Every structure is written in structure tokens, then in C-alpha cells.
Amino acid sequence: MERKSYSARTLDTGALKSFAHPLRLRLYELLEERGPATATQLAGQVGENTGATSYHLRELARHQMIEIVPGMGRGKEKYWRVTPGGYSYGETPPEPEAAEALEFLMDDLIRQRGAELARWREEERDAPEEWVQASGFGRRALRLTPGETTAMRDAIFAVLERYRALSDARLQDPAEDPALGRVVVHFDVFPVGARRDPERE
Template sequence: MADPPRRNIDATTLRGLAHPLRVQLYDALVTYGPATATMLAGRFGESTGSTSYHLRQLAKHGFVEEDPFRGAGRERYWRAYPGGAQLDGYELTDGGSGEAARLVVGELHRTQSARLEHWLAAGYLHVPREWGRASVDTTAHLRLRAGELAELGAELTAVLDAWRERVRDRDADPEAGTRIVEVQLHTFPVAAEDVP
């Protein structure tokens, strides 16, 4: 069964995410999978009360939900909304929405960059050689039109979506030979002053 469609983040739902800890909680659930407020509190050095409050706010705005397959009684597991979310910064330029969008995108990029920096600094030393050799660090510079850039982005996203569907029911389990693998893909036009 495929994930539901991605949710578009509008000015109202953006307010539910525009807090550094909420972005970190959401990112952790997307990256590492379901967790309890207590588990997340330990990860981020916060109180369980704080993480519980922020998880409820994320749920209120549709970013996370209770995981119906985990937890019992008072042990409540949370998971990121299965379809994911997307934000169009150009739609959120009025009032405080633009600043909130910059906060969210900036915080997400900081967490992604931190994971990449950790890998580049020494992460490869902590995995078997086959995992290190299977990783990719590549850059390409293409001369594209705006429509071609959009087409490239759609094709790359389709590849990632196909792989996401292919492995959707797997848990990260080193004993079974699986790990969480992060794919960071950046496509953007280079600033005009950088173009020869």
C-alpha cells in the first residue's frame, strides 16, 4: 500500500512546525522512525513534558501521528505522517510566514548538514568497508533551463519514491544487514555572479 500524498504546508500548518525543537523532533521521526516522547527527550536533552507538548502540537498540525502498530497503555509511540510534507517558500512570503519558513528550512538543513558532516569527518570508520564503498559523494554541474531543472527534480524524486516504496516495510537492523541510509540531493541554480 502506497503512502498517502505529501501534505502541502500552508501558513497555518507552518506555525505548528516553526519551532527549532519541533523541527528536530519531526526530522528525527522522519529519519529514524517511530519513537516515544521519552526516547526523543533523551536524544535532545529535553524533558519528557517538553517533547510531549511539542509532539502534540506537531500532531495538531498534521506532521506526526500516533503509531497504531507500536506501544501499549501509557507508552505512546509517534511517527511522522507517512506521506511526508512539502513547503513552497514562494507561497509563504506574506507576514510572518516567510520568516517561519526560513526558520523551518534552515533548521532542517542544519540537521541534514550535521549528519553529512559527521559522515565525512569519521562516520565511514564506524561501518564495514562495504557500506563505506557503497556510499556516493558526487557533484554535477549542468546548464539547464528552469523547466529542465523541474524535470530533473521530478525524475530524481520519482527514483527516491520508488525506492521508498520498495523498502517501506523494513526496519533498520544491522543484524539483518539493513541500516538507515540518508540520501541528500540538492538541485539549485548557481548564483549569477558565480557563472563564467
Template sequence: MPSKRFSARTLDANALKSFAHPLRLRIYELLEEHGPSTATRLAALLGQNTGATSYHLRELSRHGMIEVAAGMGRGKEKYWRVVQGGFAFDEPQADAEAASALEFLLDDVVRRRGAELARWREEAAEAPEEWVEVGSLGRRSLRLTPEETAGLRDEVFEVLEKYRQVSDRRQYDSSDSSAAAPDPSVGHVVVHFDVLPVVTRDGG
């Protein structure tokens, strides 16, 4: 059953194969977590040389994953940022290399979610009270048809899309990102959402 598209772009086979690279994934994560950054700063964070990070930034840009942040940097210095709107993975690939890349990326999604949850469990005891109060870990076990499950999935993504637009306006609407003082009440929030059928191998 096809799902609605709630992302600005869907990665095609070439983008999948390019993105499925450990260093590019890490660069993308750092830009998501810390906001716009330069090749030099990313190189320092990753223990790489600037030439390497510059190359991988160009590759991410070539496939529409990141872009130059207008109004930031001096001279030839470039600040890179994640392109707004998010992305989705394409349907299962006939190309064996693209299919392998998709598996790599899906495994990385699972890894990253686990790491983020584990980090929050460690940091929650010392986090500001207002963030502890609004944070939540939840799980529900439901009996639904495929049609009902699709409806649930799409309704949740519609809510997430509403708040993604709020976040994007805050992050991207300023013509000069470097001139605006950050709002101390705004934090980096991660939302994990999965809908998984629980079945045995024979479908029972």
C-alpha cells in the same frame, strides 16, 4: 515554474509556523532517525521533561507530521512515528510570520544536510564496507534551460519516490511494528538532492 508534488502533504501557513520550532524539529529528526518512540524516551534524549515533549508531540500530530504507532506500547503508553509520504513546504507566504517560519525551516534544511555530510565524513573510515561501497557524494555542473532543469528535477524525484514507497512499505505495513524483528541488512539512508541555478545578481 510549478513543480510536481512528490510528497503526501504540503505544509500550510499554520503548519509552517508550528513546525518552525527548534525542539519540534529535533523531535521530528529523532523520530526519523530512530523510529517510533515515546514522549518519555524523547525527553531523556533531549534533556527535557516529559510534559514538554508530550506537548510538542501533540502539536506535530495536530498538523499531520506524526501519528500514534498502532500496536505499540502498553496501557496508556503511546509510541509516535513520522507520518509516511513526507512533506513539502508551501509556496512563498504572504503572511510575514509564515514567511519568516519558512526561512527558518529552509535554513534548518541546509544546517541538517551539512551536519549529516560532516558526520558521514567522520564515520566512513569505520563504517561497514558494504555501506561505504554504496555511499556516494556527487556534484555535477550543467548548462540547461529552465525546462530541462525542471525535467531533471522531476525525473530524480520520481526515482526517489519509488524508493520512498519501498521504505514506507517496510516501515508502516506491519500491523504490529513491535512484533517484527528488525532486518539487520536495512539501514537508515539519507539522500540529499539540490538543483540550484548559479547566476550573478544581474542574471548573467
């Protein structure tokens, strides 16, 4: 059964293979975290030359992961940003090379989540009180059926989708609210101990 997607697009096989590259992932992460930047600015942050970062930015743009920011930059200077709407990985692709790329991306997603949580634990002590109060950590172990789990997942993603749309709409507004901050939401739902036992089938 195909999973319901709450992102603007699901990465196809070509995009999966292209995205599963350490430098492209890092460039995407920097644009997502720090906002629009040029190839030259990003080159300084990742320790690469501008030619290399330009090439990898074009590759990300070719698969609609990032886009040029209209109205920013002088002359031929291009500012890049993450494409609004988000993305999802979708189902495990049948091609071995694409499946390997998906494994790489999932491992990087887990790494990134751990790094972000650890960083917030460090930053929290010096963060403004209103952001400390707005943040939260949560974990629940529930007894649910697959159908109930699906319904819960979809309800949570529907809420996240409303706030994603609100966030994306702000990209069109040149007057940015000084109260705005970059907020990361981690959400995972999965069964524990659900591995199939061939001897019982």
C-alpha cells in the same frame, strides 16, 4: 508557476508556523533518525521534561507530521513515529509570519544536511564495507535551460519517490530485514548567478 510535489503532502501555513520551532524540529529529527519513541524517552534525549515533549509531540501530530504507532506501548504509553509519505514546503507563503517560518525551516534544512554529511565522513571509516560501497557523493555543474533543469529535477524526484514508497511499505511489515539501514539522500538543484539585475530590465 506551482512546483510539482513528490511528497505525500505540502505543509500549509499553519503547519509551517507550527513546525518552525527548535524543539519540534529536534523531536522530529530524533524520530526520523532513531525510529519510534515515547515522550519520556525523547525528554531524556533533549533535556526537557515529559510534559513539554508531550505538548510538542501533540502539536506535530496535529499537523500530521508524526503519528502514534499502532500496537506499540503498554496501557496509555504512546510510541510516536514520523508520518510516512514525507512532506514538502511548497511555494513561499504570502503571509509574513509564514514566510519567516519557511526561512527558518530552510536554514535548518541546510544545517541538518551539513551535520549529516559531516557525521558520515566521521562514521565512514568504521562502517561496514557494503555501506561504504553503497554510499556516494556527487556534484555536477551543468549548462541547462530552465525547462531542461525542470525535466531533470522531476526525473530524479520520480526515482526518489519509487524508493520512498518502498521504504514506507516496510512500516507495515513487522519482520524487519536485518540488512535495512537508514539512508539519507540529499538533492538540490539551483541556478548560480541568476539574480535579476534591475538595471538591465
